[in-house]
Amino acid sequence: xxxxxxxxxxxxxxxxxxxxxxxxxxxxxxxxxxxxxxxxxxxxxxxxxxxxxxxxxxxxxxxxxxxxxxxxxxxxxxxxxxxxxxxxxxxxxxxxxxxxxxxxxxxxxxxxxxxxxxxxxxxxxxxxxxxxxxxxxxxxxxxxxxxxxxxxxxxxxxxxxxxxxxxxxxxxxxxxxxxxxxxxxxxxxxxx
Numbered sequence: 001x002x003x004x005x006x007x008x009x010x011x012x013x014x015x016x017x018x019x020x021x022x023x024x025x026x027x028x029x030x031x032x033x034x035x036x037x038x039x040x041x042x043x044x045x046x047x048x049x050x051x052x053x054x055x056x057x058x059x060x061x062x063x064x065x066x067x068x069x070x071x072x073x074x075x076x077x078x079x080x081x082x083x084x085x086x087x088x089x090x091x092x093x094x095x096x097x098x099x100x101x102x103x104x105x106x107x108x109x110x111x112x113x114x115x116x117x118x119x120x121x122x123x124x125x126x127x128x129x130x131x132x133x134x135x136x137x138x139x140x141x142x143x144x145x146x147x148x149x150x151x152x153x154x155x156x157x158x159x160x161x162x163x164x165x166x167x168x169x170x171x172x173x174x175x176x177x178x179x180x181x182x183x184x185x186x187x188x189x190x191x192x
Contacts, residue, residue, distance in 0.1 A: 005047050013050075014043030058086050065089070077142070084140045087111050091147045099151055104129070107147060112138040126157035135163050 017035040018026065025031045055064025065085045069076060072092045076085050090110045094103065101118050104127070108116040114133020121127060129148075131138060138144060152158060 003048055003051055005044065005051075009047050010040060010043040012043070013046040014039040017042075058089050061086070080140075080143070084143055087140050088143045088147060091144070092150075099153055101127075104148075104152065107151060108144070109133075111140060111144040111147070125155060126159065128159050128161060130161040130163070132163050137162055 017039045018032065021031070021035075054060040055062070055067070058065075058068060061068060062082060065076070065082065068074075068089045069085065072089060074088055074092060076088070080088075087110060091107045094106045094110055097103065101120060105116050105118050108118075108129055108131070112131050112134045114131065117130045117132055119128040119130075148158065
């Protein structure tokens, strides 16, 4: 992959190599030109190293997400954003090993960014998963459902419940109907 950086980015990292030489070299154009080109290359190297380092961490990776996905045998969706792809990778990492209630909870929370409650219904061979920390349907629900199918035991079914704002909650916050009339119902039902 070819990394392209702006001149400003490179020059901001380029060290002043002239300051390491005796003063009598300051007047030499040959020395200045030589050290300026070397300084520029060092700056380019440092900017490149910072960019590569970002790819080592899921939360800052961009083009490096391809490497993460390959390592965990994941295929991103055509329209997936970096955030969507990061959620799937984090969930896959959290979903490694024996499936437990806590592992399912951690995986769901990685996708939703909020608290999740899981209720087991052992006799009926299913569990309920309720998103309580986030109102409405989490953004990357398709990715979440794919991940859930990968990590849950094959013999268990599941149901998903979502939290929405009810009118009584809105009344308790002293919000008037006129104050809400510029919103859509989808906005109001996920009002916090």
